Each structure stands twice: as C-alpha cells, then as structure tokens.
Amino acid sequence: MAKQKLLIGFHAVTARLRQDAAGVTDVYVESARRDRRMQDFIRLAESLNVRLHPVDAERLRGMAGTDRHQGVVARAEDVALALNLDELLDGIEGTPLLLVLDGVTDPHNLGACLRVADGAGAHAVIAPKDRSVGLNTTVAKVASGAAETIPYITVTNLARTLRELAGTRHLGDRHCRRHGKNALRRGFQGPGCPGDGRRRRGMRRLTRETCDELVGIPMAGGVESLNVSVASGVCLYEAVRQRRLKR
Structure with a gap:
C-alpha cells in the first residue's frame, strides 16, 4: 500500500486535486460550514469523484492537530519526487534553478519558500539535514500545494553541495543591480540561487x-x-529575469 500523508486547508488540498486527484483517497470537510468557498470546493471534489466525508470540527481538529484547518483535511498518497540531488539533476534539461536554504528552522518560513520556489519555476529546494525543519503538515499547509510539486532535498554536507552554486546573504559583498549585471551573472544565470535562512x-x-x-x-x-521567503522571492525572480534576457 502506498504511503499516505495529510493535506490541510483549501489551498493544499485543491492544488493536489488539480494536480493528481487519483492520488487523493479521502477528503474530510466540516459539515457545519456551508459558505460559498466550501460549496465550490465540494463541487470540485465531487466532479473529480473523490470520496467526501462530512465530519464535525472536533474530528478535523484531531486529524490536523490544529484549529487552523479551514474545514478541509485530506488523505493522499505521497507524490514521487526526486529524493537526492543526483537524481534531480539527471532529470533536468538545461540549466537548473535551485533554492538553497541554510538554517531555516521555522515551518512557516519553509512553506513560504516552497511556494515562492514553485511560483518562480525552481527545480528544487535544498537544505542541510542539521538545523533545518523537515516537511510536516504545517509546511504543507503554508506551501499551498507546493510541497507536492517541489522536491525538498536535504544534504549531509551543504558546503560540498554548494561548490558549483552561487550564494546570497544579507548585506553581502555586492548589492543586486547596484553593481551592474556582472555582479550577479554567475549567481543568477548559473546553476543555482541559494538563499539565506x-x-x-x-x-x-x-x-x-x-x-x-x-x-x-x-x-x-x-x-x-x-x-x-521574501528574500528568496527577490533572488529567484531576478534569476528568472536575467535568464530570460539572456535567451
């Protein structure tokens, strides 16, 4: 039997339904909630032939481990994403765009970083195994579906992984745009765009x-x-801008 995970909230569940409804085994919705957003969500789930279970708020709270479930919790099969950097890079044609995080321990920050990485078209988010938060239900909820689409790869030695990548840091030695394009040429048109955590x-x-x-x-x-996550967005979209200009 395939390994399953919980998805919490409208954004995360809706994104998975649109991406791979067949992988969603059950959706639990708060029976007392009858607003338009819930009705639209129920219609979407029914149109995709997903099993719906009306339950009370207490049941959802117990499943989600929080009151911030928005009245929607789903059980879904794990999506098969790249598990290591070599596997990821082997499947990429052209220049990869990677977001590297060093020391992000807050699940809300990681979820937001995954979301912005997905929006910018990054191929993966990379972090060290130590002093970094792992994927959990809070991360998945904040990521609004991006945890299902962006590989999150943890590495034992981040410095070794970064040897061919460029780095950014707060108040670094060069400023974006102020020193011209050459200051960012290798970092933002090359193979990666690491972010400070x-x-x-x-x-x-x-x-x-x-x-x-x-x-x-x-x-x-x-x-x-x-x-x-804001800094990651600035850097990722600057990378996208420069690469488009280069093409």
Missing part, C-alpha cells in the same frame, strides 16, 4: 566560503533584513 547570523562560514559569488539585497528603509 537565518536573519541575524547569515549563512554559516563554510557555506559562505564555498560560494562563487556573494550578493546582498539593498535595504533602503528602516528594517534591517527581509524574511527569508
């Missing part, structure tokens, strides 16, 4: 020393730094 410490020393290029995002206001 710890606001105050930045990337670890070995990670920084392994990067071909260090760049930073200029901060023109009063705040000292951006959230890791």
